[in-house]
Amino acid sequence: MSVGQTIKRKAQEFKGRITERIGRTTRNRRLQREGRTDRVSGSLKQAGAKAKDAFRR
Structure with a gap:
């Protein structure tokens, strides 16, 4: 996961x-809903990226 994507997801x-x-x-x-x-x-996007990274290794 790139740093740019991580920052966007955290933001x-x-x-x-x-x-x-x-x-x-x-x-x-x-x-509230939004x-x-x-x-x-x-x-969820962060979790998906972490799982994807875990399977790459």
């Missing part, structure tokens, strides 16, 4: 956490 996860937190604070369910989706998506 997506972080953005999701921020959006979800803002949604909770403002009680906006749409923002944030959760971004956070989980970033995490």
Whole structure:
């Protein structure tokens, strides 16, 4: 996994956490959903890349 991809995925996860937190604070369910989706998506992409790297070795 390249450093650029790692940074993009971490940024997506972080953005999701921020959006979800803002949604909770403002009680906006749409923002909560979007944030959760971004956070989980970033995490899954990272996990997939780690598994892919593990099988390469």
